[in-house]
Amino acid sequence: MARYNAQATEKKWQAFWDENKVFATQTRGNAEKYYVLEMFPYPSGRIHMGHVRVYTLGDVIARYKRAKGLDVLHPMGWDAFGMPAENAAIEEGIPPAKWTSDNIATMRLQLKSMGFSYDWSREIATCSPDYYRHEQKMFLDLLEAGLAYRKESMVNWDPVDNTVLANEQVIEGRGWRSGALVERRLLPQWMFRITAYADELLEGLPALDRWPESVRIMQENWIGRSEGMRVNFSLKGRDDHLTVFTTRHDTLFGASFCAIAADHPLAKELASDNPKLNNFIDECNRLGTSEAALEKADKTGFDTGLRALHPFDENRELTVFVANFVLMNYGTGAIFGCPAHDQRDLDFARKYGLDVLPVVCPSSQTDAEFVIADKAFTGNGMIINSAFLNGLRTEDAKRAVAERLESNNQGKTHINYRLRDWGVSRQRYWGCPIPVIHCQDCGIVPVPEIELPVLLPDDVDFDKPGNPLDRHPTWKYVQCPCCDSPARRETDTFDTFVDSSWYFCRYACPNAEMPLDTKAVHAWLPVDQYVGGIEHAILHLLYSRFFMRAMRKCGYVDFDEPFTGLLAQGMVCHDTYRDAQGWLYPEEVERNQKGLLVRRDTQTPVIAGRSESMSKSKKNVVDPETIISAYGADTARLFMLSDSPPERDIEWTESGVDGAWRFVQRIWRMVDEPKFPLAPKNMPAPSHIDGPSLALRRTTHKIISDVTNDIDKFRFNRAVARVRELTNAIGAFEHNDRAGSWAVREALETLVQLIGPMMPHIAEEMWHSLGHDPSLVNHPWPEPDPTLIAAENVTVAVQVNGKLRTTLTLGLNVDPAVAESRALADPTVIASIGGRTVRKIVVVPNRVINVVV
RNA sequence: CGGCGCGUGGUGGAAUUGGUAUACACAACAGACUUAAAAUCUGUCCCCUUUUAAGGGUUGUCGGUUCGAGUCCGACCGUGCCGACCA
Numbered sequence: 001m002a003r004y005n006a007q008a009t010e011k012k013w014q015a016f017w018d019e020n021k022v023f024a025t026q027t028r029g030n031a032e033k034y035y036v037l038e039m040f041p042y043p044s045g046r047i048h049m050g051h052v053r054v055y056t057l058g059d060v061i062a063r064y065k066r067a068k069g070l071d072v073l074h075p076m077g078w079d080a081f082g083m084p085a086e087n088a089a090i091e092e093g094i095p096p097a098k099w100t101s102d103n104i105a106t107m108r109l110q111l112k113s114m115g116f117s118y119d120w121s122r123e124i125a126t127c128s129p130d131y132y133r134h135e136q137k138m139f140l141d142l143l144e145a146g147l148a149y150r151k152e153s154m155v156n157w158d159p160v161d162n163t164v165l166a167n168e169q170v171i172e173g174r175g176w177r178s179g180a181l182v183e184r185r186l187l188p189q190w191m192f193r194i195t196a197y198a199d200e201l202l203e204g205l206p207a208l209d210r211w212p213e214s215v216r217i218m219q220e221n222w223i224g225r226s227e228g229m230r231v232n233f234s235l236k237g238r239d240d241h242l243t244v245f246t247t248r249h250d251t252l253f254g255a256s257f258c259a260i261a262a263d264h265p266l267a268k269e270l271a272s273d274n275p276k277l278n279n280f281i282d283e284c285n286r287l288g289t290s291e292a293a294l295e296k297a298d299k300t301g302f303d304t305g306l307r308a309l310h311p312f313d314e315n316r317e318l319t320v321f322v323a324n325f326v327l328m329n330y331g332t333g334a335i336f337g338c339p340a341h342d343q344r345d346l347d348f349a350r351k352y353g354l355d356v357l358p359v360v361c362p363s364s365q366t367d368a369e370f371v372i373a374d375k376a377f378t379g380n381g382m383i384i385n386s387a388f389l390n391g392l393r394t395e396d397a398k399r400a401v402a403e404r405l406e407s408n409n410q411g412k413t414h415i416n417y418r419l420r421d422w423g424v425s426r427q428r429y430w431g432c433p434i435p436v437i438h439c440q441d442c443g444i445v446p447v448p449e450i451e452l453p454v455l456l457p458d459d460v461d462f463d464k465p466g467n468p469l470d471r472h473p474t475w476k477y478v479q480c481p482c483c484d485s486p487a488r489r490e491t492d493t494f495d496t497f498v499d500s501s502w503y504f505c506r507y508a509c510p511n512a513e514m515p516l517d518t519k520a521v522h523a524w525l526p527v528d529q530y531v532g533g534i535e536h537a538i539l540h541l542l543y544s545r546f547f548m549r550a551m552r553k554c555g556y557v558d559f560d561e562p563f564t565g566l567l568a569q570g571m572v573c574h575d576t577y578r579d580a581q582g583w584l585y586p587e588e589v590e591r592n593q594k595g596l597l598v599r600r601d602t603q604t605p606v607i608a609g610r611s612e613s614m615s616k617s618k619k620n621v622v623d624p625e626t627i628i629s630a631y632g633a634d635t636a637r638l639f640m641l642s643d644s645p646p647e648r649d650i651e652w653t654e655s656g657v658d659g660a661w662r663f664v665q666r667i668w669r670m671v672d673e674p675k676f677p678l679a680p681k682n683m684p685a686p687s688h689i690d691g692p693s694l695a696l697r698r699t700t701h702k703i704i705s706d707v708t709n710d711i712d713k714f715r716f717n718r719a720v721a722r723v724r725e726l727t728n729a730i731g732a733f734e735h736n737d738r739a740g741s742w743a744v745r746e747a748l749e750t751l752v753q754l755i756g757p758m759m760p761h762i763a764e765e766m767w768h769s770l771g772h773d774p775s776l777v778n779h780p781w782p783e784p785d786p787t788l789i790a791a792e793n794v795t796v797a798v799q800v801n802g803k804l805r806t807t808l809t810l811g812l813n814v815d816p817a818v819a820e821s822r823a824l825a826d827p828t829v830i831a832s833i834g835g836r837t838v839r840k841i842v843v844v845p846n847r848v849i850n851v852v853v
Numbered sequence: 854c855g856g857c858g859c860g861u862g863g864u865g866g867a868a869u870u871g872g873u874a875u876a877c878a879c880a881a882c883a884g885a886c887u888u889a890a891a892a893u894c895u896g897u898c899c900c901c902u903u904u905u906a907a908g909g910g911u912u913g914u915c916g917g918u919u920c921g922a923g924u925c926c927g928a929c930c931g932u933g934c935c936g937a938c939c940a
Contacts, residue, residue, distance in 0.1 A: 224939065330939045337940090651865065655880065656879060721866090721877035844872055
């Protein structure tokens, strides 16, 4: 009896798959296509458990769809530009290109050792000129299409990474990567006009019905469409006016002040001869960057001395404040304050003693009893105290106000979005160079297409902070392509989210001379199933949806949505351990004889913290490689699939891995040393099968049906449970006769096929042991026999007044009247009825009979 | 503060989507095999009454709809994630 040797067997089959190009993408023409893609990794050095999970999920889908006879595209590549490579250069003196390609080489080997079914011939790395030259060409197209532009704009500046961050890369006022407090700076930036597609991106969401609801809601909120009005307030003693954005123009008569943002142009103008106002603005800007402080910050304002006139009543003068709670980057950077119906305005009004005039009365109260204390009423209702609006409901009042303001040229209905244009400039070296040239005479000149790619120079130094491209002695000095006079290259590079906004298209045509081969892209795209972390719910997924539309406008494709299905998998968690010295790795901790957690080396006590997602900072990580070398890839893959549904977090436990390992051994023994000889392979079914053998056949086919269903719905944990049931059924089977040995072979072969996508190496080995030629990968998925699934008898629950009293075995689809009389004849049921009158009998066929008395 | 999600045994979780709650595993306990250990196999394993048989209760709490609720509705409690002054 030989123990299953996972390491040798896995290597053997990986080599077989490789040599025979088993996973080469097929295009058979008559088969349906299926594109399954997992988010490509950043080559940080080594794979971690998060990678193992997401790529296992994707691989099960890919192998399953392949077995189902579909043409599957399942590629892998590298999100290879980005700051860690530069940090390595700064800290260890390794050039970013070398650091990155070394990491890719390591991680590629690690992924191969997991046995994933990638078509490696389509591998791409975003840092390769073969990739980024096409990105540069696409940028030129976007530029021409008016979707890329340059703008002097206030940016989020990360003082640690010395770079600009997009709004969504700022989390609680800190850089998403460095964690440094973000400053505001005015810099010329390259922007992508994502706002041009705000409505389209919003309207496309409901059709993405195979996306998680939560992701769609997050994107919806991020786009932040709101219907309202721009309203002009005349300014006393000035010719110009103040434009505010509001969604509650029905409350216009409740206005008691106006407020503008600290960086509103009007505020800046007024501050030029008002030092106190200037001071106040400075204070706001300082606060404006630190969101944590802002949370508790009081609403403060500064009276500019200006007075705005109410649009419907020139005699009403409203003080114009600069206020710290008004944001320049939303709406017009100016508001009118209606304290009775907006909590912020109410807080502000109470602080500065301003009027609070209720103008909307909730339907539950009369206007006489309705008062505003410390809570604003923000709901809809009946308009009061509002001249010509009195008696109207909120919606009608909005319409009436809009009509009157528009006819007086005092306002315009307006749809406002929270979404901002996407700033793509990064002042970094390790990114795709932006292919433009700055000429004193000609301005911004695109690099001519024949000169692409603009290559990154190799000879850069990382001794000083800032952008090495900018400091390079020669790289940026070029001649203007238009006038030949001396000019300078753009030294900004792209945000790496640009790289990942189209890579999924390039997989369809990795060697095309053009950025995209439209025919190939249309053959494979959209991605049928995308798998990745929920952390990309907004950034990557929204950018990709935008880029798809931009590529459509540039004529590359004729569809809008890159990913029609999305599976957002949960994180891999592990217990945390620490002692007085700090966090400890799991392998540094053990249980002593008393069962207490202690350090392995010193035997001193260890505190067990709660389970959290694996992270290097908390040291609660398990290196996949140690698991693979101890148990093999199949065990790791099985563990990732069992127990928890994919979208939920999974708890990595040593005992769970042991359990998975035991299962691998167990199924191996079933073919390596069967309890009795199996029927020869390919033998036709015996003409007569009954008793336990028939029962085993029924189980086998029921489980084919269940597992197929479960994998279709990505309920892999249930699929694993069903497979274990089949294993238990085979293990318990004792019927050593002709029919029995045939049924066992059928069950075993089914078992092997069902675990194929989950544990491909052992499945391949068992398939071979059962006498079949490789590769199982190309063997069709088993089909359940419907006549075996349909049971002839069903167990039906019998309830009296909703309480379970007994169960009956009835024929399938038996006449309800028969079921009824069988139930009423049952002694337990008679006893439960206890002589009471039967009022009603509910019969749910094949499920339940409920006697109501 | 808002949005979204979750709450089922000691643990991870299952429940045909309103129809027999606790599938499948992990852990624990007992036993078999063994000189011993590992491995393997068998059994017990939500709670209460009772030796068993049998009965009663149970899906965070309270209420509602229904012949019937883990599942639907309302309120509350707890918890997690995300967004946060979005006018």
